[in-house]
Amino acid sequence: MKRLHYLLIALFVFIGTVNISAQNLDRNTVSFSRLRLPLTPLPENIKFYNPKLDLGYIYHGDSKTEVEQKLQNAIKIDGLERGPAGEDCLTIMARLETYYKSEVRFETVQKSEKRGDETVKVTYHYLTFDYKYPLYYELVLPGSYSAESNGFINNSNEMKSYTSAEYRNKGDLYKWWNENYKSLQAKLRQDLLNSNASSLAHLLDNRFGYKTVKDSEMFFTVKKFKKFEYTDLDEAYSIAKQGLEMMQEDQPLPSDAARSTMSKAIAIWVKALDEADLENRKTRINSKVAGAIANNMVNLYTLMGEFDKAQEIINKADEEFKKDGWTYMAQEKLNDLKKRIEANQITIQ
Structure with missing residues (x-):
């Protein structure tokens, strides 16, 4: 019984050691509206x-x-x-x-x-x-x-x-x-009709429609940890939020003003990422925090149409950072937006 007691104490000490040696992340979701372009644009004369x-x-x-x-x-078809x-x-x-x-x-x-x-x-x-x-x-x-x-x-x-x-x-x-x-x-007829009609609506809407969609992005911030402060990352998130709230529901990409604001947030994250030490868990920007910053940058780069930059960071995160699986969804969104921008021959300014 005494041996079990000592084992439990050792386990709690180990868990405590793990907890105090890792920063805690906060998830922040920003909602906004934007225009989703069709995957298969119709000829311009079709109204x-x-x-x-x-x-x-x-x-x-x-x-x-x-x-x-x-x-x-x-x-x-939305838009017609x-x-x-x-x-x-x-x-x-x-x-x-x-x-x-x-x-x-x-x-x-x-x-x-x-x-x-x-x-x-x-x-x-x-x-x-x-x-x-x-x-x-x-x-x-x-x-x-x-x-x-x-x-x-x-x-x-x-x-x-x-x-x-x-x-x-x-x-x-x-x-x-x-x-x-x-x-x-x-019931079988009703279920099939409902399912097939819903799929037809989705196909027409997804491939041919110009639709205002409600979108959202998730950004990480980091809680204060020991002697480390993360006010710079808090500021970057606040600026990014402002940029996203400037998105227009009738435009597929950010306006010049929104893009300028988002770029300021990215600049802060780039500076923080430059100090990352991926081998040292006890530093301010360790692998876990670097992965969180990478997530934030990919989200903005993708919405801005900077697909090459977003892809580069996804690849780096997959290879080097602790990322908790976020890159899969980021890649899916990047691929979808890139297809729509290219299909509609939109030029990124």
Whole structure:
């Protein structure tokens, strides 16, 4: 018992030593609005979109009005107005094909179960069938159009498989199926329609829309630690926050004034990073703090369109800094913004 007591004391001492030898980081989230550019910009002469629906058989009990409304809500592109067909209008066709269900297959499976001291084989009954509710879309421009612009959403032309719960008694399975057949089919149709319509809306919005989005970035600051002060990093964060709050919801990149403000924050972080000692955990800017500063710099460089600088810091962080996994999301955002800027041929000032 006494030995356990000493072991616990030693463990607490070790934990305390670890805690006092590492700086604590604060996470600060800044929210702002910006214009998200399309991945596939449409020709400049296209100002309107015209939705067209082609519906297959709508089952009794399903509301045709609700189905049409759901698809109409999905067929739109931010930045374009709905209008009549013409030389400046994109036609978006959505074809909802008839829901299909295969023949029901009644199956059995044997399972081993304990009955007292013995293990016995027990037969369970279930049913399975295949189904689909295909939703096809097609974009038609008055002129030529090279982008991929048609197909089945979510591979909805391919069959999905449904499997029921298992029943000990075949009669119970039949009873459940007879009582729930219609409601189950209605739910499967509704779930597929909701999912496919949502995916169509996302595809149109993500690839072709000019949309004001609510965005946010996370910045690290460092708490005072022993003799070390981090007022410079606090100041940099405050300046960066000012710059982000100057972002405009109708612009994809910061204004000149916002960019100038962000550059002041970056200059402070660059100076702090220059004093980093990655081999010494007890210095002011150690590997952990360096990684936090790198995160902050990458966030601003990416939003400013300085993609090469952001990429250089991500690579360095991956190789040298303690980063706690933030580089993965930073890389995803960098790649996305870079694709959109390049696709729209935006020049970085």
